[in-house]
Amino acid sequence: MSNEGSIAGSLFVHFAMLSMMAIGGGVITLAPDMHRFVVDANHWITDENFIAAFTIAQVSPGPNFLFATLVGLQAAGWLGAIATTVAIIVPPAALTVVTLRASVRSGGSALGRRIKSALAPVSVGMILATAWSLARVADNSWGGAVLTAVTVVVLMTRKLNPLWLIAGGALVGMAGWV
Amino acid sequence: MPRQVLPPDVPAAAAAAPAALLPSQLFMLFTQTAILGFGGVLPWAYLFLVERRKVLSKLEFSELLAFAQILPGPTICNLAVIVGHRNAGLVGAMTALAGMIAAPLVIVTTLGVAYRHFGDLAPVKHALAGMSAVAAGLVVAMALKMARELPRLWKNVIFAGLMFAGVGLMRWPLLAVIGVLAPLAFISFGKWTRR
Numbered sequence A: 001m002s003n004e005g006s007i008a009g010s011l012f013v014h015f016a017m018l019s020m021m022a023i024g025g026g027v028i029t030l031a032p033d034m035h036r037f038v039v040d041a042n043h044w045i046t047d048e049n050f051i052a053a054f055t056i057a058q059v060s061p062g063p064n065f066l067f068a069t070l071v072g073l074q075a076a077g078w079l080g081a082i083a084t085t086v087a088i089i090v091p092p093a094a095l096t097v098v099t100l101r102a103s104v105r106s107g108g109s110a111l112g113r114r115i116k117s118a119l120a121p122v123s124v125g126m127i128l129a130t131a132w133s134l135a136r137v138a139d140n141s142w143g144g145a146v147l148t149a150v151t152v153v154v155l156m157t158r159k160l161n162p163l164w165l166i167a168g169g170a171l172v173g174m175a176g177w178v
Numbered sequence B: 001m002p003r004q005v006l007p008p009d010v011p012a013a014a015a016a017a018p019a020a021l022l023p024s025q026l027f028m029l030f031t032q033t034a035i036l037g038f039g040g041v042l043p044w045a046y047l048f049l050v051e052r053r054k055v056l057s058k059l060e061f062s063e064l065l066a067f068a069q070i071l072p073g074p075t076i077c078n079l080a081v082i083v084g085h086r087n088a089g090l091v092g093a094m095t096a097l098a099g100m101i102a103a104p105l106v107i108v109t110t111l112g113v114a115y116r117h118f119g120d121l122a123p124v125k126h127a128l129a130g131m132s133a134v135a136a137g138l139v140v141a142m143a144l145k146m147a148r149e150l151p152r153l154w155k156n157v158i159f160a161g162l163m164f165a166g167v168g169l170m171r172w173p174l175l176a177v178i179g180v181l182a183p184l185a186f187i188s189f190g191k192w193t194r195r
Helices: A003-019 A027-041 A047-059 A064-102 A109-138 A142-157 A162-174 B023-036 B042-052 B058-070 B075-118 B122-149 B154-169 B174-188
Strands: none
Touching (some): A003 B174, A027 A064, A047 A162, A109 A142, A109 B122, A109 B174
16 A cells, blocks of 8 residues: 555544544634644654644635645545545534434533533633644744734734734745744 | 523524525635635625625624534534525535635645655755644633633533643543543533523
């Protein structure tokens, strides 16, 4: 078997399991574990490749989770892209359909409330970890760290389309300040 | 009917389909929504589904969104599956999902292939470094906002903190950390929410 084939297989299995862990905060909360798996544990791609995949998906239209497709593309070519995309999309979609068809009413809204309250801090922890791990990878210079900090302050204090900030980041980067 | 419907119950709106859309219409609707969704599809989903096409009422939208959020996986895809299913059954679910994904997938892979070819050029590398620092900032801001909305409870601080430490600082596998913390959180919220 080709090397790309076996990498794509491992990606599929790992990402399919991860897809079912994306609760509350969405698929980007899976970024730390995807990074751990493809960069730290297996060395299929570099830090730079990983954060580039994330950034390209952010500036593209459509669901943000497509960064997983790019991670797969870089790790194992087209097979990898297909493997990660299918792995992220299909298991949760199947579960959604099954839930709709079965009309599961698992014990009424007390249980629903309890699951929701219990998952809230878990998903906040996941998104905090995501923020931490992306900033750690993206900010390997003082310029980068300053740019991240400025972005945070701007977004916390005013309503602005993030795409303008990303465009600004591209200019600052090209000027050689990052 | 006044019984408050909360996840994981399937909302009533998931079943009722007043003006059914055909699978092809669902595909087009979600394609439109997705390709306009720069930096987040959700606002566009609201605009198209509720305001323009009146496929859902405001209330139905928020009910179905809450349901889509509690299910694992990409929220926006779950929403597409639910709306598709409600209008045209299994085929509708599949075409709505396909519409949500197909066009963005082509765009993003095109950019990805371009990155593979040109990613090593200095201007591209530098621009991406700047854009990545901003993209990281977007996630940091989103994380802070989510943390701010969490009810001020000790157990929330503890579980969010442990999750952050395990996955972010220690870089332990997510499945293991969730596998331990989620059941503990579920147990800890047992008495508190019971009516």
